[in-house]
Amino acid sequence: MDTTHLDPTVPRHPISVVAQRTGLTPDVLRVWERRYGVVAPGRGGGGQRVYSDADIARLRLLRDATLAGRSIGQVAPLSTGELARMVEEDLAARAEHRPEADRREFRELVEAMVVLAGQLDGARLDATLRRAAARLGLPQFLTGVAVPTLRRIGEEWHAGRLSPAHEHLASSIFHDIVADALRLAAPDPAGPVIVVATPAGERHVNGALAIAALAAVSGWNVTYLGADLPADAIAQAAVAAGAAVVALSLTHADDRRRVAGELRTVRDALPPAVVLLVGGNGAATLGRDLLPAGVEVVDTAADVPHLLSRYADRP
């Protein structure tokens, strides 16, 4: 088995692929190179630019920095490390925008939900959560209430204070609520296309559903495929739907090696121009080293809308 495709510095992508993967137009890629020398791609036989994975990563950082309001002239001379730090900072600053009062409200709500789940009071759990979802809006509900609550219940379960039954109850209630909300917030047929699923071996759908809902309210045309899908099925669906982005959710990553292999298989099966995002708890525990090239990680649910907005160029 050759290892060339593991080396991120070997050039292999034409400009059109880089354009779609970064959300920048070919014109911008060329003019940034000409005016600021942001990257130095190799050249193919006929003189065409050939970009490496490292080039793409740097261009993504530059795009993020400009999207955050910085001018390309200012950030172009920075090293890739400095860029990464700056982008990280901008992202963190965005999250910090939430006022303190809301945080406390969220925490109280989460604790109340854990108690209700502990009492197996499904009806009240359902009603309270539906009201919270309608009041807060999907992004705040998902990132501020749903995800923390499921995480807390998971912790309680590991600590032996709650059983799998509690976890299943809460999980299925969340699923129904988000599914209802997703149905209500109809995907925009005119929007850019995203395919959301869970890779083979992953049967927990809530992460994928959350991503789908966040994408839908952000104006994406969402195709939600559900859980436990083999790589070729995902790739075929992506091609058939004309997807610009494929998002996968990983909740468990017990066998990290196997999961990483599955991700690589999906990446290889997808057209090079399609962006592959991975979110969920499992994605974080996977670690940078095990992550195949060309796969982007969504750290927290709160990042999803912002991250997606980068790839929302529409023909």
Place this chain on the structure above:
Amino acid sequence: MDTTHLDPTVPRHPISVVAQRTGLTPDVLRVWERRYGVVAPGRGGGGQRVYSDADIARLRLLRDATLAGRSIGQVAPLSTGELARMVEEDLAARAEHRPEADRREFRELVEAMVVLAGQLDGARLDATLRRAAARLGLPQFLTGVAVPTLRRIGEEWHAGRLSPAHEHLASSIFHDIVADALRLAAPDPAGPVIVVATPAGERHVNGALAIAALAAVSGWNVTYLGADLPADAIAQAAVAAGAAVVALSLTHADDRRRVAGELRTVRDALPPAVVLLVGGNGAATLGRDLLPAGVEVVDTAADVPHLLSRYADRP
């Protein structure tokens, strides 16, 4: 190795980033600097302002201070340390903190909706609004988008640029969306009881529906009766449901005298302990003098949750 990223006094942020991180508009940043010298940012090559992290921190404090009700002229000369102390005090003093920072987004959305209504593009209007409602949550959607949009369309109609058909289209779409959301956010049977309706002669239901939805997400047990209800029917329903509050919505008040009479009839038919609220455009135009005693006016939709919380002590 450089350590510049650790020094908070080195200037490195353009004005747009500062605007995002502080929530202040670039205009405000410049005019505060010009008039009060709140910060002294460096200048880049082309004369653009470049702010340091310390500048941003100070500007955030100034923003918090002004948001707490202090005038910029008073707080601008203070040192950063004094500012921090003052903001801390203010925050502790009033836990209630409503962030209306998303105004610009709302305004753009409203204008887009008016355009879509003008084109009689019901499908896109419906889809866009549903996504907005799911994203923002009902309170923000109703007070920030729905009510302003309907008001703007009403203005356009009066100015002769839109016809009643446009107004009806938008109105019915809003109705369906809020009704769906209300159904999804099931009223809490354990909450205090509120009866929502429209008095005899008033056939516009959107105001009442908005109040019902706001009450439902605030944890009230909502009984929504619809439009054009005679006084005795309202009173009987209130008694039967054990209502603590009856809320009526007035959109038109063409014949102010008749409407005032109707309100008085309702008030007299209700048990004295029941609070009677009146909201909507018509309520404002009614005027204090024509308002019967024992009837409370809701000035804007944003006040509804706050106002209701005052009467929510009933078991």
Place this chain on the structure above:
DNA sequence: CGGCGATTGTCCAACCAATGTCAATGCATC
């Protein structure tokens, strides 16, 4: 309560530099 300066956020006009886009042309490949 009404009126009246002072305060304050917003907007506009004019200008400039930075930046993104486009058109024209040429080359290589299928």
Place this chain on the structure above:
DNA sequence: GATGCATTGACATTGGTTGGACAATCGCCG
């Protein structure tokens, strides 16, 4: 010859600057 990419230069748009005007709001005074 159609397609995709490269190069070049022109062009339009964006976003920043200053200075000033403006309307709404606030606090004070009568």
